[in-house]
Amino acid sequence: MxxxxxxxxxxxxxxxxxxxxxxxxxxxxxxxxxxxxxxxxxxxxxxxxxxxxxxxxxxxxxxxxxxxxxxxxxxxxxxxxxxxxxxxxxxxxxxxxxxxxxxxxxxxxxxxxHLKSAAGQRLRTLTAARKAAVRAVTANEQVIRGLLRPLGLKIGAVTRVRFEARVRQLVGADRLLLGIFEPLLRMHRCLRENLADLHRLVLRAVRVDPICRRLMTMPGIGPVTALTYRATIDDPKRFRRSRSVGAYLGLTPRRYQSGEVDRVGRITKVGDSETRTALFEAANVILRPTTRWSSMKAWAMKIANRQGARRAKVALARRMAVTLHRMWVDEQDFRWSAA
The missing domain is CATH 3.30.420.10 (Ribonuclease H-like superfamily/Ribonuclease H)
Structure with missing residues (x-):
């Protein structure tokens, strides 16, 4: 039975x-x-x-x-x-x-x-912990900026390393403000140190993983994006075609068809949002003027000239997801020129 x-x-x-x-x-x-x-x-x-x-x-x-x-x-x-x-x-x-x-x-x-493997779950935990640390540091900086703004003190555009020194420069010798912002700056310093520890773990995981190193041969793909993609896909053999990865990550357009109505909308945005965001940011890097020219960049530039930069970035992110899967399955590095 x-x-x-x-x-x-x-x-x-x-x-x-x-x-x-x-x-x-x-x-x-x-x-x-x-x-x-x-x-x-x-x-x-x-x-x-x-x-x-x-x-x-x-x-x-x-x-x-x-x-x-x-x-x-x-x-x-x-x-x-x-x-x-x-x-x-x-x-x-x-x-x-x-x-x-x-x-x-x-x-x-x-x-x-798909149920992730034990190794995939741990890699996913590492990338999620690093992302949470980045958000915590950003939230702390926004709180400090918001508290200083009503006092007419503007931090401006500074790097994360120079942030604490800039706040102390604005506060000066005001004892009350020093007492208020000293705990927040200590918190900022501690969060930055924790973020650095997690980022070192990411670099260590990528260094010993041949799959991540292969994915990083594609322009725009750094250690964080490679590890995020690696943890999300987990097992490339579960996709019969590489083209399916784009739909899996929500990078294909919606479609509604009924009778005489047939509408194509924006991308579905289903699947893992962190991986989708990481690929979109990588597409931004490829389309920068300083990034080395490649057949993939030439393809995206034609779309940008025809339909705009934003659509080109989404289309490029989808193509990157498909190409990364093909590189993983075929065990080949990224080819800068067309075959």
């Missing part, structure tokens, strides 16, 4: 629903939010399970990865599809969500999401 299971995961507990191929409920319950507890609950139907579905979320990779290692047929479901399928339920509970997910995997009407 074919059996299907749905998991609704949260931080503390996991709601489980097991159904037969006819849709009949076989068991429903709740266990601790721990992979071992979930494995023990599903052990009874181990040989009959066809699919175990869970929604993509904060703990899905942890629990789903453990179940995959134990040999369970796990599929991770795209959150938007699950939300649309469960939106018709009048009563939303964890038990009902688990039952709905089980029905989704039974019917096969879902889009699977």
């Amino acid at each position: 074919s059996v299907y299971a749905g998991l609704d995961t949260s931080l503390d507990a996991v709601a489980i629903c097991v159904i037969a191929e006819t849709g009949e409920m076989l068991w429903q319950g709740k266990v601790l939010g721990d992979p071992d507890a979930v494995t023990a609950a599903l052990q009874r139907w181990r040989d009959d399970l066809v699919r175990v579905g869970l929604e993509a979320g904060a703990t899905s990779e942890w629990i789903g990865g453990h179940l995959v290692d134990e040999g369970f047929p796990v599929v991770c479901l795209e959150s938007r599809h699950v939300k649309a399928a469960l939106g018709a339920m009048a009563v939303k509970t964890d038990r009902n969500d688990a039952q709905g997910i089980a029905q989704i995997v039974r019917t096969g009407w879902f889009k699977a999401v």
Whole structure:
């Protein structure tokens, strides 16, 4: 007998629903939010399970990865599809969500999401931690600028290294202002040191990774962008065609077609936003006048002359995503001239 299971995961507990191929409920319950507890609950139907579905979320990779290692047929479901399928339920509970997910995997009407490997999860954690540190430093600088502006003190355009010296120059010998801004400047110094530590970890990870070093042969791709792309794609073989990477990262246009209506809109912006942003910034670097000329830059410049610089950058970011995947699969460095 074919059996299907749905998991609704949260931080503390996991709601489980097991159904037969006819849709009949076989068991429903709740266990601790721990992979071992979930494995023990599903052990009874181990040989009959066809699919175990869970929604993509904060703990899905942890629990789903453990179940995959134990040999369970796990599929991770795209959150938007699950939300649309469960939106018709009048009563939303964890038990009902688990039952709905089980029905989704039974019917096969879902889009699977890739579960990252353990190495990919760690690389993703590193890039996310560095990004959080950058945002913390930026937020601290904005607070200091905002507090000084009503006093008529303008910091202006300064580098991050010169920021503290510039603030002290503006404050001068005012004892009250020194007492106010000294803790904020100490915080700024500490955040900068932590950011530098995380950036060194990124450089160390890229230095020992041959894939990242190969990706960095493309102009505009630095250590952070290479590691971000590496962690997001994780396994290049899961894409049958390199062209699919552009759609996976949300860099392809939307389309609405019904009857006589056929509209093409802006890019979808689905997928990983950090990778999409990193590729867009890399496209900016390629289109700078000082960047070395290449066939890719010539292609983007033709689009810029015809449709504008912004569209050219988006198109170039999509092409970079596709080309990076091809370089990864073929194990070849970037070619500066056309073949």
